[in-house]
Each structure stands twice: as structure tokens, then as C-alpha cells.
Amino acid sequence: MTEPLNGATGPAEARERFRAGLVRPTAGIADGYAQANLMIVPQDLAFDVLLFAQRNPKALPLLGVLEAGRVSGPALAGDVRTDAPQYVVYRDGVEVERPTDVAHVWRDDLVTFLIGCSFTFEAALVAEGIRMAHQDAGVNVPMYRTSRRCEPAGALRGPLVVSMRPIPADRVADAVRITSRYPAVHGAPVHVGDPAALGITDLSAPDFGDAVEVPEGCLPVFWACGVTPQAAIMESRPPLAISHAPGHMLITDLPDRMFQIP
Amino acid sequence: MTEPLNGATGPAEARERFRAGLVRPTAGIADGYAQANLMIVPQDLAFDVLLFAQRNPKALPLLGVLEAGRVSGPALAGDVRTDAPQYVVYRDGVEVERPTDVAHVWRDDLVTFLIGCSFTFEAALVAEGIRMAHQDAGVNVPMYRTSRRCEPAGALRGPLVVSMRPIPADRVADAVRITSRYPAVHGAPVHVGDPAALGITDLSAPDFGDAVEVPEGCLPVFWACGVTPQAAIMESRPPLAISHAPGHMLITDLPDRMFQIP
Known part of the structure; x- marks a missing residue:
């Protein structure tokens, strides 16, 4: 029998379960590890997203950016295409799909933004x-x-x-x-x-x-x-954007304590 | 007779003098207003510069970013093409020119980064x-x-x-x-x-x-x-980049006190 996910579940194990298809909100899982909002856009929109984050740091505090085509990074040993429980695919600013992975829409020009989560x-x-x-x-x-x-x-x-x-x-x-x-x-x-x-x-x-x-x-x-950023995608209507489903975050390998100042 | 520039000179007046061709380091001018390091690159390198700033915030603290073709902004009533005392033009990472304005190399795809200065x-x-x-x-x-x-x-x-x-x-x-x-x-x-x-x-x-x-x-x-960022341009050798000449900064309209935390 599969153990239920809870605070004691580690980030790698939680991601493995989500990769296998489990769908549920991530609050209360993997205590002590930062969870990330995802925004994934084609390279030609990436500068605008990064600048939007720089100008609106309270709403879009960046935990990390994966350059075009990269699916993992120092913040994340997993795979951004599969390891969140659920994603939203936007075309022209309209939600067209809410899949459990985005391997089928992945392209090598996609840039991933990992955004801090409350x-x-x-x-x-x-x-x-x-x-x-x-x-x-x-x-x-x-x-x-x-x-x-x-x-x-x-x-x-x-x-x-x-x-x-x-x-x-x-x-x-x-x-x-x-x-x-x-x-x-x-x-x-x-x-x-x-x-x-x-x-x-x-x-x-x-x-x-x-x-x-x-x-x-x-x-x-x-x-x-x-x-x-999802609301901005809905209003600005770029051809393609991918996010996590609200509340269904990507669990990173970054300890929460990294983000605490004295 | 023209007054010498000093701490009492305001940002607009100082920029006007530099626009008119004066060349001198800007330390000690326009007390109380932030001076900026400049990095100006074509749009296709702008994401990399912004990400470089995001990843190296102590070296590249951003005061502002002017989108492609913009020559002024909220931080700066002047014109980035003319208002620093002296510029450096890099081609393929090599300094080719040290002009007092860059109107002759300006293109509408250039993105300007204003970077904080000590x-x-x-x-x-x-x-x-x-x-x-x-x-x-x-x-x-x-x-x-x-x-x-x-x-x-x-x-x-x-x-x-x-x-x-x-x-x-x-x-x-x-x-x-x-x-x-x-x-x-x-x-x-x-x-x-x-x-x-x-x-x-x-x-x-x-x-x-x-x-x-x-x-x-x-x-x-x-x-x-x-x-x-100038050292990065020299090492990374993009086709075109423009900076201020070291010590010859762009004087902004941003009060220094904006950058002080308690």
C-alpha cells in the first residue's frame, strides 16, 4: 500500500508520486522545503516575464530560472515537466488543458521560472x-x-x-x-x-x-x-504559457530556512 | 563663464552639461542623487543580462530597465544616449570606441540596464x-x-x-x-x-x-x-554592447535615500 503524503514526506519522494500521476494540493507536504509557483514561457517572452518579476518582486519573488530547454537546476533535482501534481496550459491567454504533466507540449525554447510561494x-x-x-x-x-x-x-x-x-x-x-x-x-x-x-x-x-x-x-x-503571473498571461494573451495549477505547486530542494532573514 | 560642477549641481543640470560634451568622472556631483552604471545590449542578449543581474545581485543591483528602444524612463528624465559623460562601445567584446554620446550607434532594439553604483x-x-x-x-x-x-x-x-x-x-x-x-x-x-x-x-x-x-x-x-557586467561583455564577446566609461556614470533622478533600508 502506498503511504499517504504528509509533512514528513521528502521533496524527491513527493515529486516521484506526482510524476506517477497523483493529483492533490501540496500544502502540508514536505515540511521545510520551499514550494514554487511555475511559469513556463517561450524564449521570446522570457525577457518580459523576467522584467515583470524584477518590477513586481512581492508578487513574483524568483527562486530560480531555468534557461531555455532546461528541465532541472540547482533548485530542483527533478523534472519541471512532470513533477508538479497538475499544470495549466494556456494558449492565447485561455486555459486549454489541465494535464498532470506537460511532456507533450514541451519545446526546447521554453524557459522556466520558479516563483516563491507563501x-x-x-x-x-x-x-x-x-x-x-x-x-x-x-x-x-x-x-x-x-x-x-x-x-x-x-x-x-x-x-x-x-x-x-x-x-x-x-x-x-x-x-x-x-x-x-x-x-x-x-x-x-x-x-x-x-x-x-x-x-x-x-x-x-x-x-x-x-x-x-x-x-x-x-x-x-x-x-x-x-x-x-497567470492573471497576466490571461490578460496579455501570449501564444503559449504553462503554469502549475493553483495550489498544486512544484516542491523544490531548497530549504525554507534559506529564505528567512534575521 | 560656466559654473564648475559640484555637489550642489542638480541631476538635470549635470546631464545637460554632459550632453553638451563635458567629460569628467561624476564622483562628487549632484549630491543626494543615485548614479548608475550603464549596460546597453541588443534585445536578443537582454534576457541573459537580466538573468545575470538576477543571479548576481550584489554586483548588478538593478535601479531600472528601459525596454527596447526606450531612451528615458521613470528613473531618468534625460536621454541615455547622450547624458553620461563618456561611453564605451564594445564589438565582439572588444572596446572599439570611447565616445561622449552613442546616438550614432543607437538602434531601436537596444535595451538599457541602469545598475546601482557605490x-x-x-x-x-x-x-x-x-x-x-x-x-x-x-x-x-x-x-x-x-x-x-x-x-x-x-x-x-x-x-x-x-x-x-x-x-x-x-x-x-x-x-x-x-x-x-x-x-x-x-x-x-x-x-x-x-x-x-x-x-x-x-x-x-x-x-x-x-x-x-x-x-x-x-x-x-x-x-x-x-x-x-563590462568584464562579462569582454569575456562573452557579444556582437554589440555599450556601457558608460568607468567612473563616468549616468546621474539619475532617483534620490539616494530611496536605496537606504533601516
Whole structure:
């Protein structure tokens, strides 16, 4: 019988299971290792994506870039084509497929961006007693398109996407302090407490992921999210782009502690 | 009679004088405004330069990137083709020309990188009583190729280039503390006190800029230098690249204080 995946599962073992076809969100797997948002584009769009990341570092903190045709790198002993649980293939900005690997669409001119993920700081929040509502509910973190625009770069433009976590009012300052120490994985919140100011009209209807309740005494706290480049792909409509499916991240070999500053 | 340039000269006025043909190093001009190293390359090399910067952030801290054909931007009201005092044109990695403007080699596919410069933190060092030997001598800061290799990116590879400032032994800790607060302009030193460990055999023979003496009681302290991309161009030999002449920087409209962290 196959063991269930959990926090004790190592990165290589988790990737092997996903390579074999397992599909599930990756929150709570391979504790202590950074998970990455994926954005894979043809070489002629790669400069724009890299510049978009440089200009919007809170939403697109880069963990690594694999040059054209490369499928692994120092951050990742595995294979980016097969090792995330699920992918999204976009053509002209429209999702056309949600496969469990992308070997069939792979080309040697594809450049891969590994983008930091807030799952890294969630462990630090939980370790200091701040519970994650989506983890407790066993669902994906809720994510929202905002009315805030990213700084455009070349052909790429789009809204900032944020993830939301309900935080008890008396722990908001702690949540800010703790996540500030992880600038390479989105860092401090971009907003606290007022969804309308971000153009979010209904917290119960996230654009990606699953809704969670904001209990009495908690504030909704918003962090820049690595799904932002996917929203930019949808708006900018390049011929081809590949991402992970939201919440279904690529587990890297990079220890989370690498991304913590004092 | 034309006024001499000095610390009180504003960025726009200084650029106007350089545009008119004045050639001189820019240290000590337009106090409080960031000066930038320039690297200008054709679009097909731009991804490699941006990735090289992303992988070697201490040597290539980006202040801004102007997309193909753009000659000004938010960081810079002027014109990158004319407003540095002097440029170097490289063909196949070899310096072919050192003109005072590059309008004659400009093409609409050129992408400009503005890279942070240690002149920004020099003012902060001087303000805390740490004198700059090259400023006192009225010469350019000494710069050296090291035996330390940059992380390569695509076709780009090369050595780390460092600038050197003699610092009194009892102020080295202060110099580290002060420059650490400027991560976007090279930040803390990469090395203190041992030129041989960086492969520098003779401090009196810098590869760029001018020699300065290291007085008794001072240590040579080394910072990553924005001339690093020029050394990479020399080694990687792309068909065309344009930089500023070392020490002859582009003065931006960005206040130095923007680059200071608490």
C-alpha cells in the first residue's frame, strides 16, 4: 500500500508520486522545503516575464530560472515537466488543458521560472501559534484578483493577485513581523482588513482556490500571490504559457530556512 | 563663464552639461542623487543580462530597465544616449570606441540596464567621518578583476569586479554597518583585508580606475562593482554592447535615500 503524503514526506519522494500521476494540493507536504509557483514561457517572452518579476518582486519573488530547454537546476533535482501534481496550459491567454504533466507540449525554447510561494511562511506562522484557516478546513488558500495593477513589462500586464488568510486581530502585528522575514516568498502583507480597498467585493467568491470563513475577531489579511503571473498571461494573451495549477505547486530542494532573514 | 560642477549641481543640470560634451568622472556631483552604471545590449542578449543581474545581485543591483528602444524612463528624465559623460562601445567584446554620446550607434532594439553604483553609499560613509581616499586624491576609485566567478546566465559569464576603499581598522565595522543599509547599491563589502584571497596580486595596478595608497592602519575593503557586467561583455564577446566609461556614470533622478533600508 502506498503511504499517504504528509509533512514528513521528502521533496524527491513527493515529486516521484506526482510524476506517477497523483493529483492533490501540496500544502502540508514536505515540511521545510520551499514550494514554487511555475511559469513556463517561450524564449521570446522570457525577457518580459523576467522584467515583470524584477518590477513586481512581492508578487513574483524568483527562486530560480531555468534557461531555455532546461528541465532541472540547482533548485530542483527533478523534472519541471512532470513533477508538479497538475499544470495549466494556456494558449492565447485561455486555459486549454489541465494535464498532470506537460511532456507533450514541451519545446526546447521554453524557459522556466520558479516563483516563491507563501506556503513557506505558513509553517512559520503556524509555529508561532497562528492557525491557517484553509489548512484547518483541508482546502486551498483563497486567492483574488485585485483592482491594483502590476507594473507592466514589455507585453505583460495584469492585476495583482493576492492570497487571503483570516488572522486574529491581536495577532496581525505578529503575522506582519513573521512574514516580513521572508521577502523571497512574498514577504509582508500588501493589505490588512479592507477587501473593498483592493476591489474585492465578495470574500466568499475567490477567483482561485477555495473560500474560507473570516471568523468574528479575525481580520482578512492579504499577501501578494504567485498566481499573479497567470492573471497576466490571461490578460496579455501570449501564444503559449504553462503554469502549475493553483495550489498544486512544484516542491523544490531548497530549504525554507534559506529564505528567512534575521 | 560656466559654473564648475559640484555637489550642489542638480541631476538635470549635470546631464545637460554632459550632453553638451563635458567629460569628467561624476564622483562628487549632484549630491543626494543615485548614479548608475550603464549596460546597453541588443534585445536578443537582454534576457541573459537580466538573468545575470538576477543571479548576481550584489554586483548588478538593478535601479531600472528601459525596454527596447526606450531612451528615458521613470528613473531618468534625460536621454541615455547622450547624458553620461563618456561611453564605451564594445564589438565582439572588444572596446572599439570611447565616445561622449552613442546616438550614432543607437538602434531601436537596444535595451538599457541602469545598475546601482557605490557612489551612493560613499556619501553615507563620508557623513559618518570615513574618508574616501580616491575622493581626497581627486581620482577615480580603483577597481579590480577578481578570481571569483559570477554565476553565469545564458551566454554571459565573467569574473566579479570589485572596487576598493582603504578603511581605518577601527572603522571597518562601521563601514560594513553603513553600506549594509544600501543593498540596492552593492551593499556590504564582499571582502575585507586580503587582496590575494580575491586573486588580486598588486593593489597598485587596478584593472579600472586609479590606484590609491592604503595607509598604515587601514585595511583594503572590497565591494562588488557595477563594472562587473563590462568584464562579462569582454569575456562573452557579444556582437554589440555599450556601457558608460568607468567612473563616468549616468546621474539619475532617483534620490539616494530611496536605496537606504533601516
